[in-house]
Amino acid sequence: MNCKKCGSPKTVILRKKDYYCNDCFMVSTNHKFRACIGKNKVLSPNENVLIGLSGGLGSTVLLDLVHHGVSLENTKKLRITPFFIHLFDDNCKGLAESIIVQCQKYNFNVYVVHLAVYMSSNCTLPEPNCIPDVEEKETIAFRDMLNSMPPSAATDFLLKIKRSLLVEYAKQLKCNAVFTAETTNTLAINFLSNLAVGRGSQLQNDIGFCDARDEYVKIIKPIKDISNEELKYYVDIRQLAPVYYSDIKKSSMQSVISAFVSDLQGNFQATISTVCKTADKIGEHNNNENIMHERCVICESDLQAKDMKLSALEATNLSRTVSFENTQLKQNLENNADFLNNFDDINFSMFPLIHKYLCYGCSRNYSEMSQSALPLHIQKKLNL
Amino acid sequence: MPVPCRGGCGNNAVLKRPKTGDALCKECFFWAFETEIHYTITKAELFNKGDSVAIGASGGKDSTVLAYVLKTLNQRFNYGLNLMLLSIDEGITGYRDDSLETVKQNRDDYEMPLKILSYKDLYGWTMDEIVAQIGRKNNCTFCGVFRRQALDRGAAMLGVKCIATGHNADDIAETVLMNVLRGDIARLKRCTAVATGSEGTIPRVKPLKYTYEKEIVMYAHYKKLVYFSTECVFAPNAYRGHARALLKDLEKIRPACIMDIIYSGETMSVKEQVSLPTQRICSRCKFVSSQEVCKACVLLEGLNKGLPKLGIGKSSKAKRMLEEYNAKQAEKETVLKDVIQDLNDTSISDDTGHKNRKKDSNKENASNGESCNKNNCCGGSCRSKTNVDVAASNKKLDMLLEQYGLDDNTSDKKSIKENGVTDTNVSDENGVTDTNISDHSDDETPFNGQEEDDTCSSACGGISVGF
Ligand SMILES: [Zn+2]
Ligand SMILES: [Zn+2]
Ligand SMILES: [Zn+2]
Numbered sequence: 001m002n003c004k005k006c007g008s009p010k011t012v013i014l015r016k017k018d019y020y021c022n023d024c025f026m027v028s029t030n031h032k033f034r035a036c037i038g039k040n041k042v043l044s045p046n047e048n049v050l051i052g053l054s055g056g057l058g059s060t061v062l063l064d065l066v067h068h069g070v071s072l073e074n075t076k077k078l079r080i081t082p083f084f085i086h087l088f089d090d091n092c093k094g095l096a097e098s099i100i101v102q103c104q105k106y107n108f109n110v111y112v113v114h115l116a117v118y119m120s121s122n123c124t125l126p127e128p129n130c131i132p133d134v135e136e137k138e139t140i141a142f143r144d145m146l147n148s149m150p151p152s153a154a155t156d157f158l159l160k161i162k163r164s165l166l167v168e169y170a171k172q173l174k175c176n177a178v179f180t181a182e183t184t185n186t187l188a189i190n191f192l193s194n195l196a197v198g199r200g201s202q203l204q205n206d207i208g209f210c211d212a213r214d215e216y217v218k219i220i221k222p223i224k225d226i227s228n229e230e231l232k233y234y235v236d237i238r239q240l241a242p243v244y245y246s247d248i249k250k251s252s253m254q255s256v257i258s259a260f261v262s263d264l265q266g267n268f269q270a271t272i273s274t275v276c277k278t279a280d281k282i283g284e285h286n287n288n289e290n291i292m293h294e295r296c297v298i299c300e301s302d303l304q305a306k307d308m309k310l311s312a313l314e315a316t317n318l319s320r321t322v323s324f325e326n327t328q329l330k331q332n333l334e335n336n337a338d339f340l341n342n343f344d345d346i347n348f349s350m351f352p353l354i355h356k357y358l359c360y361g362c363s364r365n366y367s368e369m370s371q372s373a374l375p376l377h378i379q380k381k382l383n384l
Numbered sequence: 385m386p387v388p389c390r391g392g393c394g395n396n397a398v399l400k401r402p403k404t405g406d407a408l409c410k411e412c413f414f415w416a417f418e419t420e421i422h423y424t425i426t427k428a429e430l431f432n433k434g435d436s437v438a439i440g441a442s443g444g445k446d447s448t449v450l451a452y453v454l455k456t457l458n459q460r461f462n463y464g465l466n467l468m469l470l471s472i473d474e475g476i477t478g479y480r481d482d483s484l485e486t487v488k489q490n491r492d493d494y495e496m497p498l499k500i501l502s503y504k505d506l507y508g509w510t511m512d513e514i515v516a517q518i519g520r521k522n523n524c525t526f527c528g529v530f531r532r533q534a535l536d537r538g539a540a541m542l543g544v545k546c547i548a549t550g551h552n553a554d555d556i557a558e559t560v561l562m563n564v565l566r567g568d569i570a571r572l573k574r575c576t577a578v579a580t581g582s583e584g585t586i587p588r589v590k591p592l593k594y595t596y597e598k599e600i601v602m603y604a605h606y607k608k609l610v611y612f613s614t615e616c617v618f619a620p621n622a623y624r625g626h627a628r629a630l631l632k633d634l635e636k637i638r639p640a641c642i643m644d645i646i647y648s649g650e651t652m653s654v655k656e657q658v659s660l661p662t663q664r665i666c667s668r669c670k671f672v673s674s675q676e677v678c679k680a681c682v683l684l685e686g687l688n689k690g691l692p693k694l695g696i697g698k699s700s701k702a703k704r705m706l707e708e709y710n711a712k713q714a715e716k717e718t719v720l721k722d723v724i725q726d727l728n729d730t731s732i733s734d735d736t737g738h739k740n741r742k743k744d745s746n747k748e749n750a751s752n753g754e755s756c757n758k759n760n761c762c763g764g765s766c767r768s769k770t771n772v773d774v775a776a777s778n779k780k781l782d783m784l785l786e787q788y789g790l791d792d793n794t795s796d797k798k799s800i801k802e803n804g805v806t807d808t809n810v811s812d813e814n815g816v817t818d819t820n821i822s823d824h825s826d827d828e829t830p831f832n833g834q835e836e837d838d839t840c841s842s843a844c845g846g847i848s849v850g851f
């Protein structure tokens with residue numbers, strides 16, 4: 001069997017049926033990356049782009065693709081000015097070190113930032129290419145905050161923290177765009193996880209090509225159309241060394257979903273691409289595009305609620321209302337003929353601060369955590 | 385340590401609500417459970433005064449609780465509804481008998497008229513006759529297609545204004561996940577609606593949309609409602625099987641996720657550019673269809689013309705693979721479920737010798753055609769094969785029992801009809817009762833190809849056009 005493009009002996013087999021030689025495969029993968037950016041038309045020429053690196057498979061390939069693109073000297077040159085950042089945690093300093101090494105091979109500078117800066121929102125730029133010292137007080141506060149919530153909420157919240165730090169540092173570096181390296185697998189996991197935490201209305205931003213929730217900074221997923229199968233060939237051919245690490249907490253819903261998706265990948269590869277194609281068809285609810293709505297303090301999602309006669313949010317609040325201290329309500333219902341009138345002030349204790357400051361998912365997380373553990377700048381915005 | 389009821393009534397709690405975590409006493413639970421359903425009905429304006437409403441009745445827990453609660457609320461709040469039970473009998477010898485007995489019991493207990501319609505009534509053919517025509521190989525196609533439309537046809541024959549089905553919150557969350565897995569964006573959009581139905585069709589409503597399956601089981605248990613609990617013989621399609629397994633695992637971690645998934649489905653929007661296939665009405669029978677002429681009419685045409693293979697599509701290799709995989713999973717699950725159920729059954733076992741009862745349970749298994757599942761086939765047509773497998777599966781069960789270190793007398797399979805309840809409770813660390821649902825008998829789906837799906841109608845209280 002030979003390469004379907006040029007006829008030389010095949011070295012790459014995709015989806016068990018498409019044969020390529022190394023050269024043609026690399027050309028086609030590069031093309032996918034460029035086409036994804038090109039067709040979505042969100043970048044202007046010579047734009048500053050902050051590239052978030054996690055060290056994993058997607059991140060490693062993205063770094064190589066960007067390097068390849070900006071090194072070209074012809075009309076195909078990728079016209080961006082890249083900046084690199086890695087958000088790290090105490091327990092994976094080794095990962096941070098290997099990312100610094102990865103970047104040095106390409107002569108790129110990388111900023112390494114501790115996640116705990118979220119606590120102070122002091123987003124000053126550190127020296128590039130070194131692991132910064134962080135105040136212990138801050139790292140402890142950060143860990144305490146995540147430990148104060150159940151694993152599912154913590155895993156979800158961590159994604160929001162990373163997103164918000166990327167946006168902050170992009171602003172520092174005057175970047176209007178951020179690249180992140182979600183693969184089809186991570187997107188399938190994130191899709192199902194979003195559903196499981198009530199973030200169905202945020203899917204377009206979290207799973208789609210572009211997260212446009214921030215007014216100034218767009219977060220783009222330029223390799224979302226490249227499959228894991230392709231990424232693995234890519235790192236083999238280029239002899240790159242990804243470092244696998246997952247933020248997903250044990251015994252969380254996300255870990256169950258992650259195992260479920262890997263299982264699917266083993267048995268039903270097609271299902272993962274189906275899930276991702278479904279994601280492409282999901283949009284954002286918007287009654288009026290021209291009005292800037294209030295946004296969630298934690299994830300910047302639109303707080304305007306979709307107009308519904310009855311929703312699961314209301315049903316949950318009603319369940320709490322009829323369960324908690326219900327003796328007065330029982331009496332009222334017997335005396336008041338108009339049933340629905342009795343529920344004018346429904347009990348919102350299951351969803352604190354919802355719609356005013358927080359979206360459904362963030363409100364759920366908030367209700368499950370120790371609220372005093374939140375960073376002061378967030379508490380302030382929540383008017384606590 | 386007794387936990388006080390969160391209602392503030394001074395009683396001790398008997399259960400913890402999975403949706404909110406609130407611990408309630410029995411009385412407060414009944415009141416909360418019923419008030420919530422009344423709220424859904426009122427707020428979503430599911431019924432109009434004077435409507436006649438058919439309750440899709442299978443004898444299972446969901447439709448039994450639905451019938452009981454609707455009758456109660458109809459009286460308490462003066463809905464002015466004319467309620468009736470509608471059951472479908474596929475006419476597969478021996479298969480539906482027990483569940484239909486339970487539906488008849490519902491009829492007497494709740495003093496509601498019951499209409500049992502057979503495939504013969506609805507389509508002019510029984511499944512047995514169809515099998516005789518086409519052989520066993522393709523009867524799944526027929527059974528599935530006919531089942532999907534049966535409630536609609538039945539409701540039309542009864543002349544009702546609307547059909548109420550027993551779909552609960554778990555079913556809906558599961559369907560959201562399933563539609564994501566198979567990339568069915570049109571159904572994903574529709575499946576969380578509390579009422580469905582297009583122009584010219586009889587609408588279907590789901591009053592239990594926000595009611596947890598666990599609470600339905602507890603409600604039936606405490607109210608001592610009689611229902612029939614068995615594995616539905618209609619194997620779910622592969623996607624539903626996966627979705628169900630995933631949901632169960634998620635629920636264990638965060639019970640509220642069922643509501644969260646429903647909320648996700650409700651608030652999700654489809655991009656404007658995406659064109660969705662429209663639901664239309666079959667030009668022949670006027671029931672909902674995705675094509676000009678619906679599949680049921682095509683199949684009927686074939687039968688009546690003596691060309692029974694007409695309209696039977698080939699399933700692709702991939703699908704078959706999925707089916708087989710899923711069937712195997714389902715088989716494993718069935719055995720495990722039996723074990724779990726047995727584990728839970730100790731508290732209501734009676735004095736009958738366990739050897740004896742075990743035999744009974746085998747018979748029950750066989751007559752329910754449970755092991756048919758592994759062939760992903762419908763109903764009774766392959767039951768002869770099933771009987772052969774009983775010994776083998778029994779051995780497997782014994783092995784599992786041994787592995788789990790159970791006492792022999794715990795392996796008694798309880799008979800629901802005797803006890804009137806199907807469920808036992810285990811206490812969690814708070815000393816609050818939590819149910820352990822070991823059966824999911826309702827709303828199964830045959831795998832009949834991508835274009836249609838839908839839950840088991842008559843058997844389980846709800847097919848759904850909207851799904
Ligand atoms: Zn080639
Ligand atoms: Zn939010
Ligand atoms: Zn009480």
Ligand SMILES: [Zn+2]
Pocket residue numbers: 666667668669670671673677678679680681
């Ligand atoms: Zn028709």
